[in-house]
Amino acid sequence: MKNFFxxxxxxxxxxxxxxxxxxxxxxxxxxxVQANAKAYANLKNASETIGHRLTGSANGAKAEEFAFxxxxxxxxxxxxQPFEVESWNRKTIAVKVGPNNNAxxxxxxxxxxxxxxxxxxxxxxIDVGNxxxxxxxxxxEKVKGKIALIYLGILPGSAKGTASLHRSxxxxxxxxxxxxxxxxxxxxKNGVLLTGTASVTGKLIPIPAVCIGLESGMQLxxxxxxxxxxxxIEMTNxxxxxxxxxxxATFKGTQFPKEKIVVGGHLDSWDLATGAIDNGIGSFSVIxxxxxxxxxxxxxxxxVEFVLFMGEEQGLLGSKAYVADAKKNKTIDQVSFMLNYDMxxxxxxxxxxxxxxxxxxxxxxxxxxxxxxxxxxxxxxxASLHSDHQPFLLEGVPTGGGAGGKLPNxxxxxxxxxGDTFKLVDEQGMKNTIRNGAILAYALANTPKIPVGKQxxxxxxxxxxxxxxxxxxxxxxxxxxxx
Ligand SMILES: [Zn+2]
Numbered sequence: 238m239k240n241f242f243x244x245x246x247x248x249x250x251x252x253x254x255x256x257x258x259x260x261x262x263x264x265x266x267x268x269x270v271q272a273n274a275k276a277y278a279n280l281k282n283a284s285e286t287i288g289h290r291l292t293g294s295a296n297g298a299k300a301e302e303f304a305f306x307x308x309x310x311x312x313x314x315x316x317x318q319p320f321e322v323e324s325w326n327r328k329t330i331a332v333k334v335g336p337n338n339n340a341x342x343x344x345x346x347x348x349x350x351x352x353x354x355x356x357x358x359x360x361x362x363i364d365v366g367n368x369x370x371x372x373x374x375x376x377x378e379k380v381k382g383k384i385a386l387i388y389l390g391i392l393p394g395s396a397k398g399t400a401s402l403h404r405s406x407x408x409x410x411x412x413x414x415x416x417x418x419x420x421x422x423x424x425x426k427n428g429v430l431l432t433g434t435a436s437v438t439g440k441l442i443p444i445p446a447v448c449i450g451l452e453s454g455m456q457l458x459x460x461x462x463x464x465x466x467x468x469x470i471e472m473t474n475x476x477x478x479x480x481x482x483x484x485x486a487t488f489k490g491t492q493f494p495k496e497k498i499v500v501g502g503h504l505d506s507w508d509l510a511t512g513a514i515d516n517g518i519g520s521f522s523v524i525x526x527x528x529x530x531x532x533x534x535x536x537x538x539x540x541v542e543f544v545l546f547m548g549e550e551q552g553l554l555g556s557k558a559y560v561a562d563a564k565k566n567k568t569i570d571q572v573s574f575m576l577n578y579d580m581x582x583x584x585x586x587x588x589x590x591x592x593x594x595x596x597x598x599x600x601x602x603x604x605x606x607x608x609x610x611x612x613x614x615x616x617x618x619x620a621s622l623h624s625d626h627q628p629f630l631l632e633g634v635p636t637g638g639g640a641g642g643k644l645p646n647x648x649x650x651x652x653x654x655x656g657d658t659f660k661l662v663d664e665q666g667m668k669n670t671i672r673n674g675a676i677l678a679y680a681l682a683n684t685p686k687i688p689v690g691k692q693x694x695x696x697x698x699x700x701x702x703x704x705x706x707x708x709x710x711x712x713x714x715x716x717x718x719x720x
Contacts, residue, residue, distance in 0.1 A: 257684050263676050267608045269529050270672040276525040277664040279307060284511040284659040291508040292548040293324030293479035300504055303431035303544045304484045304524060311528045313486040320558035322548055323440065324479040325350050328713050330472045332447055334457060336464050344453050345428060349404065349446040351436035351552060356445035358418045359469040360384045364461045367391055368407035373414050382413035384468050386457060390424040403623055406712045408435040408446050418470050419446040422454025425650040432507050433653045437713040439552025445470045470664040483555045486527040497571045498682045499542050500526060500674060501625050502578035503549030510657040514648045519578035520545050522667050526675040537682035538574060546625045553639060556625035556690050560632060570691060575636045577626035583666035584639025584673045586615025591635045591689045595664045601680045611669060615641040620704040633692035639673050
């Protein structure tokens with residue numbers, strides 16, 4: 238999944254905060270990463286020897302072992318955090334469309350995750366535009382028993398400021414209005430097909446959901462303006478409980494061992510390609526941040542955990558398991574900050590959910606900017622959903638990561654597609670993520686006092702509302718506050 242911030246971006250440059258003099262260590266980290274980062278080579282190796290890293294598949298288990306033994310080989314104190322999940326894998330799919338059931342033609346399509354194990358629907362198609370609540374108002378009962386055609390993003394010509402929803406939230410709305418199937422039109426040119434979950438809960442959905450290419454989708458919309466269109470969707474999929482493992486490398490704190498900085502990135506990927514950008518670049522950068530800490534023998538006042546989550550694509554399963562574990566053994570309050578690296582590349586600054594962090598982040602950033610002219614000391618404050626920071630955010634834990642990066646080699650359009658392969662990866666972009674993350678983790682783990690703590694339920698509710706996250710959380714059934 239991607240990390241989108243609704244944020245405030247500030248460009249600042251002034252000297253380091255008196256209480257912290259981390260510049261010498263920042264310099265060491267910078268030099269070590271520039272000279273010896275192994276992330277690019279490791280990702281290349283994993284892409285070639287393992288392939289995709291889908292949770293619950295044999296490849297997924299190999300990826301967990303690959304990360305575990307790599308961290309071990311760097312001398313890290315590493316462990317598995319096993320968890321059990323309902324996993325989903327695609328099997329067969331056939332989608333046909335036409336003016337009537339005797340004139341249906343094949344359309345290239347990909348199944349969206351958590352579609353039923355078996356589905357066979359044949360029904361009239363109804364165009365629901367962007368698939369937002371507002372699109373259903375004028376259609377009322379007309380959606381019932383039909384297959385909803387939904388544009389993944391926001392259609393050109395839509396009302397200004399229309400905010401999109403995640404494909405899983407759009408599918409949930411279609412289900413609510415009685416659709417018997419969902420066809421989602423991808424936004425990327427040249428027939429690129431995207432996969433990803435269509436479930437807001439991570440559980441199976443009651444109707445089949447598929448993605449078709451932009452061109453065939455727009456053609457279908459045109460035809461629907463003139464005549465009725467019908468579709469048949471037939472699919473089989475696997476769904477069942479599987480075991481997966483987060484991989485955790487721990488650097489115990491010397492002074493405040495019970496205060497923890499969690500630095501994470503999901504290692505799992507979808508199965509259409511090798512998940513190079515989503516999230517090979519993030520997860521293998523996190524592994525190399527740990528390698529750098531070990532190589533330089535960095536000691537930190539607070540404990541730092543580098544965590545490779547699994548199950549992110551299937552619904553944040555690994556990070557939810559981590560947080561559930563921490564709540565169960567009453568250590569969630571020990572998590573002082575969570576940094577997440579999901580599709581982060583070549584960051585130009587630091588981001589966080591808590592704007593109060595600006596003075597510290599920009600003070601550290603000013604030192605980094607002296608070392609690395611590529612670094613613009615951007616500061617971004619705001620919150621989003623749909624990546625592994627979410628379970629921490631919903632516990633009121635401050636979150637953060639890189640800011641202002643750009644995906645390499647125009648790789649954005651290949652997100653979750655059969656085009657997300659290693660040739661898209663940029664080595665220097667990964668090095669910039671590694672030094673950015675290692676420096677921020679080191680500073681957070683050593684600054685005398687982190688000026689923000691866990692939000693109270695009241696503060697968190699107000700914060701989530703201010704970030705326009707109430708509606709998507711309600712759709713997902715994750716809004717625990719009274720209306
Ligand atoms: Zn991702």
